[in-house]
Amino acid sequence: MLEFAFMQRALLAAILVGAVCGTLGFFIILRRLAFIGVGISHSAIGGVAIGLLLGIDPLITAGIFAIAVALGIAVVRKRADLSEDAVIGVFFSGSMALGIVLFSMNHGYQQDLFGYLFGNVLALSTTELWLLAGAGLVVVATIVLALREMLFIAFDEEVARAYGRPVDLLNSLLLVLVAVTVIIGVRLVGVLLIEALLVVPAATAALWTNNFRSQIVLSAGLGSACGVAGLAGAYWLDIAAGGSIVLAAVILFFSSVLIRGRG
Amino acid sequence: MSDGSIIETDAANRPAPGTTVVGVRNVCVDVAGRSVLRDITFDVPAGQFVGLVGPNGAGKTTLLKTILGLIEPKFGHIELFGSSGPRRGREAHSVGYVPQRHAIDRNFPATVRDVVMMGRLCCLGPIGRPRRADWKQVDDMLDTVGIADLRARNIGQLSGGEQRRAMLAQALCASTRLLVLDEPTIGLDLPAEHDFYSLLRQLQADLGLTIVAVSHDLVALAGEADALICINGHMHIHGNPDDVVHSHAIREAYSCEFNFLAGELALHEGGGDHDH
Ligand SMILES: Nc1ncnc2c1ncn2[C@@H]1O[C@H](COP(=O)(O)OP(=O)(O)OP(=O)(O)O)[C@@H](O)[C@H]1O
Ligand SMILES: [Mg+2]
Numbered sequence: 100m101l102e103f104a105f106m107q108r109a110l111l112a113a114i115l116v117g118a119v120c121g122t123l124g125f126f127i128i129l130r131r132l133a134f135i136g137v138g139i140s141h142s143a144i145g146g147v148a149i150g151l152l153l154g155i156d157p158l159i160t161a162g163i164f165a166i167a168v169a170l171g172i173a174v175v176r177k178r179a180d181l182s183e184d185a186v187i188g189v190f191f192s193g194s195m196a197l198g199i200v201l202f203s204m205n206h207g208y209q210q211d212l213f214g215y216l217f218g219n220v221l222a223l224s225t226t227e228l229w230l231l232a233g234a235g236l237v238v239v240a241t242i243v244l245a246l247r248e249m250l251f252i253a254f255d256e257e258v259a260r261a262y263g264r265p266v267d268l269l270n271s272l273l274l275v276l277v278a279v280t281v282i283i284g285v286r287l288v289g290v291l292l293i294e295a296l297l298v299v300p301a302a303t304a305a306l307w308t309n310n311f312r313s314q315i316v317l318s319a320g321l322g323s324a325c326g327v328a329g330l331a332g333a334y335w336l337d338i339a340a341g342g343s344i345v346l347a348a349v350i351l352f353f354s355s356v357l358i359r360g361r362g
Numbered sequence: 363m364s365d366g367s368i369i370e371t372d373a374a375n376r377p378a379p380g381t382t383v384v385g386v387r388n389v390c391v392d393v394a395g396r397s398v399l400r401d402i403t404f405d406v407p408a409g410q411f412v413g414l415v416g417p418n419g420a421g422k423t424t425l426l427k428t429i430l431g432l433i434e435p436k437f438g439h440i441e442l443f444g445s446s447g448p449r450r451g452r453e454a455h456s457v458g459y460v461p462q463r464h465a466i467d468r469n470f471p472a473t474v475r476d477v478v479m480m481g482r483l484c485c486l487g488p489i490g491r492p493r494r495a496d497w498k499q500v501d502d503m504l505d506t507v508g509i510a511d512l513r514a515r516n517i518g519q520l521s522g523g524e525q526r527r528a529m530l531a532q533a534l535c536a537s538t539r540l541l542v543l544d545e546p547t548i549g550l551d552l553p554a555e556h557d558f559y560s561l562l563r564q565l566q567a568d569l570g571l572t573i574v575a576v577s578h579d580l581v582a583l584a585g586e587a588d589a590l591i592c593i594n595g596h597m598h599i600h601g602n603p604d605d606v607v608h609s610h611a612i613r614e615a616y617s618c619e620f621n622f623l624a625g626e627l628a629l630h631e632g633g634g635d636h637d638h
Contacts, residue, residue, distance in 0.1 A: 244489045254466075262481070264483065
C-alpha cells in the first residue's frame with residue numbers, strides 16, 4: 100500500500116497523531132478530563148463552519164474556536180457556583196448547533212462537513228503533514244517539560260498551589276493542549292472520533308503499567324500502533340480510516356481488560 | 363536515623379531563635395459568604411511547635427490555608443518570616459504543608475520518590491530537571507521519616523501511616539523552615555502516633571523547624587507541643603499546653619468539660635447532655 104504517496108503521508112500522520120494523542124491522553128485519564136475532551140473536540144465543529152463560510156482554512160478557525168472554548172472551560176472550572184459538566188454541555192452543544200446552522204446555509208459544504216466530522220486522512224497534503232508534525236512536537240515537548248509539575252497538580256492541586264506552583268496557568272495550558280491536539284487529529288479521525296484517541300490508548304496503557312513514565316511511553320506507542328493498524332485495515336478492507344483506527348484502539352483496550360482481568 | 367543526612371537546612375538558614383516565623387494579625391476570613399474566622403491574632407516564634415485545636419468546624423483548616431496564602435483574609439494579614447504580601451516563588455519553599463487526610467488514589471502512577479520530589483519542584487527552576495543532589499535530598503528525607511525502604515513503591519500502595527510519612531518527607535524536602543500540618547496523626551495507631559510526634563520533635567530540634575499542627579487529640583498534642591492555641595471562630599486561648607487544657611476558655615470553645623487528669627476526655631454530666 101505504500102507505493103502511493105498519499106498513503107505514505109497518511110501513515111506518517113497516523114503514527115504522529117497516535118503518539119501525540121497517546122502522550123496527552125495520559126493526563127486526560129489521570130485528571131479525569133475525558134468529558135472536557137469531548138466538549139473541546141465537538142466545539143471545533145463551530146469553528147470549521149465559520150472557516151468554510153468565510154473562506155479561511157477551516158482548521159485555523161477551528162483551532163481558534165477550540166482554544167477559546169478550552170480557555171472558557173478553564174475559567175468556568177474555577178467557579179464553584181457553576182456545575183462544570185452542565186457548562187461544558189452548553190459550550191459544546193452550542194458550538195455544534197452553530198456549526199450545523201452555518202452548514203445548512205450552504206449545502207455545498209456538506210461533503211466537507213463529513214470529512215471534518217470523521218476524518219479524511221488520504222487527502223492530507225505535504226504542507227499539512229509538516230504543520231501537523233510541528234504542532235505535535237510542540238504539544239509533546241510542552242508535556243515533557245511540564246511533566247513533573249502537571250503530575251504534582253494531579254496528585255494534590257492544593258499543595259501545589261501552596262508551594263507557589265503555577266497551577267492555574269498549567270491547568271489552562273493542559274486544556275489548550277487538548278484543543279491543539281484535537282486540531283492535529285481532525286484530518287486523521289475527525290472531531291467526533293478524536294476523543295477516542297485521547298482516551299482509549301491511555302486507558303489501555305494504565306492497565307499494563309503503574310508508573311507515569313512507562314504509561315506515557317506505552318500510551319504513545321499504542322496510539323501510533325493503532326493508527327498504523329487501523330490505516331492498514333482501512334486500506335485492505337476498503338473502510339473509513341478514522342473509524343477503523345478507533346476500532347483498532349477499542350479492540351486493543353478490551354483485549355487488555357480481558358488479559359489483565361481488571362474488567 | 364537522621365544524623366548527617368540533614369543537608370541544606372543548616373544553622374545559617376535557620377531563623378534566629380525568638381524571631382517571629384508566623385504572625386497572624388487580626389485575621390478575619392469569610393468562606394462562601396459566611397464569617398469563619400474573626401479577629402485571630404497570635405505569633406509563632408522560630409523553632410516552636412504550636413498545636414492548634416478547636417472543635418469541628420472551628421476554622422482550623424481555614425486558618426492554616428490562610429497562613430499558606432491559599433485563602434485571602436477579608437481583614438488583617440499574615441506575616442511569614444517577618445514579611446507579608448505574596449509569597450510566590452522562592453520564598454514559598456520554606457513552608458511545608460501536609461493537608462488534612464486526603465485519600466490517595468490506589469493507582470496513582472508515581473513512586474514514593476517521585477511524590478516526594480514534587481515537594482522539591484520549587485527548587486528546580488522553571489523547567490528544571492531533578493539533579494543528583496535533588497534526588498539525594500529526597501532520599502535523605504525518606505530516610506529521616508523512616509520509609510527509605512519504600513521509596514520505589516507506588517504511593518497508592520502504602521498504608522495510611524506510611525503515606526503520612528511520605529507526605530511529611532514531601533513537605534520537608536525543599537529546605538523547609540516552617541511545617542504546617544493538618545491532623546497529621548489521624549488514622550494512626552497509638553504507637554505510630556507516638557512515633558510520629560517523636561519524629562516531629564526530632565525534626566524540630568535537628569532542623570530548627572517551626573511547626574504548626576492541628577490535631578483533635580488534645581491529650582497527645584498537649585504532651586508534645588510547646589504551646590497550644592484554641593480557636594472556635596475566634597481566639598479562645600493561647601498559652602502553654604498545661605494551662606490551656608485546664609483553662610475555662612477551652613471548655614467554652616468546646617462547650618463541654620474535659621477531664622485531663624484521667625488522661626482522657628470525658629463529657630461531664632450536667633451540661634444538659636444525655637447518656638448514662
Ligand atoms: N469550601 C467551603 N464552602 C463553604 N463552607 C466552608 C468551606 N470550607 C469550610 N467551610 C466552613 O467553614 C467552617 C470552618 O471549616 P474548617 O474546615 O476550617 O474547620 P475545621 O476546624 O478544620 O474543622 P475539622 O475539625 O472538622 O477539620 C465550617 O463551618 C465549614 O462549614
Ligand atoms: Mg479541618
